[in-house]
Amino acid sequence: MIHATKEIPGYAYGSKDIQLSPVSMQELEELKVTVGWTDDDPIYLRLAGEVLEDQTKQIVDHWRNGIIASIPDLARHSQTPEGDRIPAYVANSGERFEQWILDTCRRPYDQDWLNYQLEIARRHTSASKNKVDGVRSTPYVPLRDILAFIVVINETIKPYLAAKGHSAEDVAKMHLAWCKSLQLQTALWTKLYMDTAHTPSEW
Numbered sequence: 001m002i003h004a005t006k007e008i009p010g011y012a013y014g015s016k017d018i019q020l021s022p023v024s025m026q027e028l029e030e031l032k033v034t035v036g037w038t039d040d041d042p043i044y045l046r047l048a049g050e051v052l053e054d055q056t057k058q059i060v061d062h063w064r065n066g067i068i069a070s071i072p073d074l075a076r077h078s079q080t081p082e083g084d085r086i087p088a089y090v091a092n093s094g095e096r097f098e099q100w101i102l103d104t105c106r107r108p109y110d111q112d113w114l115n116y117q118l119e120i121a122r123r124h125t126s127a128s129k130n131k132v133d134g135v136r137s138t139p140y141v142p143l144r145d146i147l148a149f150i151v152v153i154n155e156t157i158k159p160y161l162a163a164k165g166h167s168a169e170d171v172a173k174m175h176l177a178w179c180k181s182l183q184l185q186t187a188l189w190t191k192l193y194m195d196t197a198h199t200p201s202e203w
């Protein structure tokens with residue numbers, strides 16, 4: 001199943017309120033070539049979706065509570081400027097993060113998907129961070145931290161991909177497809193971060 005079984009606060013995939021991506025479908029296709037995308041990748045991502053479906057909560061807890069929470073420079077992005085926790089913010093954005101794992105594996109990479117890439121980028125920058133949940137926190141997550149965190153996400157997803165007894169070869173193919181997708185998505189997000197005509201540099 002692609003879609004959430006229950007309403008996720010602030011999750012707006014495919015909604016008419018989501019802006020059109022400034023990246024064209026043609027540019028997306030070109031970027032897929034750059035990342036080495038093959039016809040196998042969506043197949044193995046779908047398999048990864050089956051494997052990860054009932055593990056998304058654990059995975060997001062691992063990233064957020066197990067890693068980000070213990071790095072003050074990252075943890076501050078889910079807190080108030082005074083350093084207080086904002087439980088509803090963590091809970092709501094965490095549910096959206098869980099859904100993103102499944103969207104990465106199961107959604108067709110079409111215009112809606114491309115548009116939601118812009119929305120996710122907006123929610124990490126001053127264009128829209130904090131707005132969906134109406135909270136007071138840091139104005140943006142620096143691009144450098146997003147890019148540096150890719151390796152952490154890719155490394156820590158491995159045991160979850162291997163958790164359902166698939167062969168080492170299948171797990172490796174799921175992992176490679178996952179890594180390509182994450183690289184593709186974060187490359188798309190840089191478009192907004194580079195758009196310094198509208199927002200200050202948030203490097």
Ligand code: HEM
Nearest residue numbers: 074077078093096097100120123129130141145146149150
């Ligand atoms: C490759 C790295 C990353 C990925 C794939 C990622 C993915 C996501 C996704 C999918 C969401 C939910 C988007 C939605 O609302 O639908 C999200 C939200 C968020 N992420 Fe990240 N993220 C990454 C890096 C980081 C880093 C390094 C931080 C710093 C702590 C961070 C902090 C946040 C925060 C605070 C939110 C909530 C934003 C808001 O709506 O106000 N992310 N992230």
